[in-house]
Amino acid sequence: MPTVEIDGQKLEVADGLTVIQAADSIGIEIPHYCWHPGLSISGNCRMCLVEIEKSPKLQIACNTRCTEGMVVHTKSEKTQIAQKAVLEFLLINHPIDCPVCDQAGECKLQEYYMDYDRQRSRMPLEAKVHKKKAIPIGPYVMLDQERCVLCARCTRFLDEVTHTSELGIYQRGDHSEIALAPNKTLDNAYSANVVDICPVGALTNREFRFQARVWYLERTESVCGGCANGCNIEVYHREGRIYRFQPRANPDVNQYWMCDAGRHSGMALQGEGRLMQPLVRGADRFAPAEWGAAAGEAARALRDAGRTPGAVGIVVSARATNEEVFLARRLGAHLGATVTAVSWSPPGATGDDFLIKADKNPNTQGLVRQGLALDGVDALLAAAAAGTLQALVILRSDLTAWCDATVVHAALERVPYVLVLDADQHEAAQFANVILPIGAYTESDGTFTNFAGRVQRLRQAVAPPGEARPGWVVLDELVASVAATPAFGSASAVFDALAADGGGFAGLSYDVIGAQGRVAPTA
Amino acid sequence: MAERLLLRCRDIPGLRQIDTYLQHGGYEACRKAIASHTPEHLIDMVKASNLRGRGGAGFPTGMKWSFLPKQTEKPVYLCVNADESEPGTFKDREIMEDDPHQLLEGIIITSFAIRCHTAYIYIRGEMETGYDRLWVAVREAYAKGFLGKNIFGSGFDLDVIVHRGAGAYICGEETGLIESLEGKRAYPRIKPPFPAVQGLFQCPTIVNNVETLACVPHIVLRGADWFRGIGPEKSPGPKLFCVSGHVVKPGTYELPMGTPLREIIYDHAGGIPNGRKLKGVIPGGASMPIFTPDEIDVPMDMDSVQKAGSFLGSAGVIVMDDSVCMVGAMLLLSQFFHHESCGQCTPCREGTGWLNKVLTRLEYGGASPADADLLLNIAGNMMGNTICALADAAAMPVRAFVTKYRAEFEQHAALGRCPLRSAAQEPRAHAHG
Numbered sequence: 001m002p003t004v005e006i007d008g009q010k011l012e013v014a015d016g017l018t019v020i021q022a023a024d025s026i027g028i029e030i031p032h033y034c035w036h037p038g039l040s041i042s043g044n045c046r047m048c049l050v051e052i053e054k055s056p057k058l059q060i061a062c063n064t065r066c067t068e069g070m071v072v073h074t075k076s077e078k079t080q081i082a083q084k085a086v087l088e089f090l091l092i093n094h095p096i097d098c099p100v101c102d103q104a105g106e107c108k109l110q111e112y113y114m115d116y117d118r119q120r121s122r123m124p125l126e127a128k129v130h131k132k133k134a135i136p137i138g139p140y141v142m143l144d145q146e147r148c149v150l151c152a153r154c155t156r157f158l159d160e161v162t163h164t165s166e167l168g169i170y171q172r173g174d175h176s177e178i179a180l181a182p183n184k185t186l187d188n189a190y191s192a193n194v195v196d197i198c199p200v201g202a203l204t205n206r207e208f209r210f211q212a213r214v215w216y217l218e219r220t221e222s223v224c225g226g227c228a229n230g231c232n233i234e235v236y237h238r239e240g241r242i243y244r245f246q247p248r249a250n251p252d253v254n255q256y257w258m259c260d261a262g263r264h265s266g267m268a269l270q271g272e273g274r275l276m277q278p279l280v281r282g283a284d285r286f287a288p289a290e291w292g293a294a295a296g297e298a299a300r301a302l303r304d305a306g307r308t309p310g311a312v313g314i315v316v317s318a319r320a321t322n323e324e325v326f327l328a329r330r331l332g333a334h335l336g337a338t339v340t341a342v343s344w345s346p347p348g349a350t351g352d353d354f355l356i357k358a359d360k361n362p363n364t365q366g367l368v369r370q371g372l373a374l375d376g377v378d379a380l381l382a383a384a385a386a387g388t389l390q391a392l393v394i395l396r397s398d399l400t401a402w403c404d405a406t407v408v409h410a411a412l413e414r415v416p417y418v419l420v421l422d423a424d425q426h427e428a429a430q431f432a433n434v435i436l437p438i439g440a441y442t443e444s445d446g447t448f449t450n451f452a453g454r455v456q457r458l459r460q461a462v463a464p465p466g467e468a469r470p471g472w473v474v475l476d477e478l479v480a481s482v483a484a485t486p487a488f489g490s491a492s493a494v495f496d497a498l499a500a501d502g503g504g505f506a507g508l509s510y511d512v513i514g515a516q517g518r519v520a521p522t523a
Numbered sequence: 524m525a526e527r528l529l530l531r532c533r534d535i536p537g538l539r540q541i542d543t544y545l546q547h548g549g550y551e552a553c554r555k556a557i558a559s560h561t562p563e564h565l566i567d568m569v570k571a572s573n574l575r576g577r578g579g580a581g582f583p584t585g586m587k588w589s590f591l592p593k594q595t596e597k598p599v600y601l602c603v604n605a606d607e608s609e610p611g612t613f614k615d616r617e618i619m620e621d622d623p624h625q626l627l628e629g630i631i632i633t634s635f636a637i638r639c640h641t642a643y644i645y646i647r648g649e650m651e652t653g654y655d656r657l658w659v660a661v662r663e664a665y666a667k668g669f670l671g672k673n674i675f676g677s678g679f680d681l682d683v684i685v686h687r688g689a690g691a692y693i694c695g696e697e698t699g700l701i702e703s704l705e706g707k708r709a710y711p712r713i714k715p716p717f718p719a720v721q722g723l724f725q726c727p728t729i730v731n732n733v734e735t736l737a738c739v740p741h742i743v744l745r746g747a748d749w750f751r752g753i754g755p756e757k758s759p760g761p762k763l764f765c766v767s768g769h770v771v772k773p774g775t776y777e778l779p780m781g782t783p784l785r786e787i788i789y790d791h792a793g794g795i796p797n798g799r800k801l802k803g804v805i806p807g808g809a810s811m812p813i814f815t816p817d818e819i820d821v822p823m824d825m826d827s828v829q830k831a832g833s834f835l836g837s838a839g840v841i842v843m844d845d846s847v848c849m850v851g852a853m854l855l856l857s858q859f860f861h862h863e864s865c866g867q868c869t870p871c872r873e874g875t876g877w878l879n880k881v882l883t884r885l886e887y888g889g890a891s892p893a894d895a896d897l898l899l900n901i902a903g904n905m906m907g908n909t910i911c912a913l914a915d916a917a918a919m920p921v922r923a924f925v926t927k928y929r930a931e932f933e934q935h936a937a938l939g940r941c942p943l944r945s946a947a948q949e950p951r952a953h954a955h956g
Contacts, residue, residue: 127880
């Protein structure tokens, strides 16, 4: 545990820590391009040169390990001269096309220029080296060689993380360029991560580019719902529209990365199939209804059916949050209902040995840890087909997608009252008496429990579309109405009740879960 | 020096053939080293000889060897740096082409000393003759039992592989060489770790220059004291000086370390031809600072040249007479470094091209009076700020040229072109590779 001094501050650091990490731990940012905590140390950009006493030359902070008594100056004159020089070198052949560059606003050349350089260019415009621009190199990634600072983050990611090596550095000197290897396309399942780690506008996302200036976007911390891994993300949004997902660092879940499918799944949540208002079955078609009327009718119908024990069935899916599942269980308890769960993934769904899980549901473990069986739907459908079910509640689950559709049809036809709570229109909903539209997971507070039992928070990034409401709100009010008890009123209070309920969530709360999630104690 | 050792091939025809080499005492040093010395003793002997690397950096060879881990389960590798590509340098080439067994003997002794069983000779790709002759020599040595299994019945095994580079100056940087040998782009590695700890294939590795290794058999035969007695004690030994440019007799000269530069130019190389005068001389290959005519009374050994403000480097002595335009000469050097910068580190990647552009406009028009200072500023911003020494190699000559011949740079800027060149001449298109 050596003690070092950085800009006059003494601190004790862990063995093996580098100067850049030690400085970061006390809030001193040493500027850098090539260093990335998730990649090997390359040391090529030279932006992190700092003055270290007793060292004849400036040293790169990224590859210099702290030693006892080391004295580092990150803002000394020598350091500042080097920082300014490196930035000038990086910019002499840069096209300075910020006005049409999608990276503007989150570009390390722009930021560091303002922080460390601020001088007029000494390179005549016509003398700059030109390279290729706007080259599509894969389904999601666009390359601009002129904007590249050759930091080799992208190539290291593809060499070290995905082991696919689609990109390489070709040519030499100031003609060096990032380019695809012969006969390759940047189409691995994690390709778009290179856009996140590119510190400049050389790699941009083809889905996101030119959609919005980043300074207009708000960010909300959340979790990807694309599979059971639960990669931590930031949702970028503006005026109710989601523009992109980006991974949020979590060493225990996704490190710094996420898969392309998950990254681009957020935009699909805003598709055309969304349910926008409560619907009530009329004589020959569904008719829009007032929330109060539709929800009130649903509560009455469920109460009536609940008078006969075992006459109500509830199907909860692994796309529902822990809070929604808990409230559905509450509802079931008041109605003497059979509550069962489904965790369905499309046929052929596959995973890998990295982040992608074959289970395409974000909360299968949440169902399991609330004690729900994942194999009860067939029995429930059989009961329905036998005519013993008076009412059925279907939460976030298109039964026809994974059960034999003719069996589902036959069964649902025999249930007198079907309530569907979902974000999307689907086939099973045609049997509903009432459809209540609820928000997707980006539109609601709550928690998912990932494959490893880690409970992670979702934060509402945008409001549900139209008249749709967050699922926990709808269920909270439904339970209150059916049971004539006060509503919880917040997702956090629902979770506290879940934690107090025993089982796999004991000791947890939103505060305890925090930004990085917590593994639930096994029940 | 009356007796030539490193260049014995000049006195003995056919020395590159193993039978001739054996008739002249060949492989005796090798036999002696393996039969009557321990590896530790050999390292101590080379340490005591004060042999310093002949590739350019002048690092003490024995000390480099002693940086190898004492205990390791990994194989130890020897890489012979035969990527001789410093402009003005052509000494290793002659050893490889005309006395390859001298090098092999050095390799065998060194490998025995550092407990290496696989040695690679990384030879510059353009040196086809050297490559062919090295392989012939390696096969001859295998046939005689000097390479392969159980050399001289000692139980010591050694394989030697000759590997051709694919044409890049940066492959002569020792970690660039290692990367290239591993089949990768020759980006020099960040240090630490140094190759002695983590080199080729992540194993302990020693990288030595051809001429350095060629000295080793002579040290074994004649002793460390003998070697240390040639030239200055801290930087001793026989040395090959490559003299090129405006001299009567350009070529490689084997002279004691510390021979004065003036003597090398005027006595050995015959002085400046055509009645012209000396204008400048680069003492150690293209990357070393130039000396003016009044700076040449310097003993050509590592410490003395450094004290005089330059470096012995590869001992490539490039002589320029008073017909030379110093801006044009510097432009030529800058083209080389621009072409050869690997592009890994920002200051070198961008700085070498920038220097080249400024020098081009000084030579061909479009320069400003501030360009001399701009050159110094760019060079200063490159120096010492990169992974390897290529940025320094590109920047040091600029500093020396501009400082020592400043009037010429200012004259170019004022005139708008080179005074020795007609205005009609356009810059040559510069090839990039």
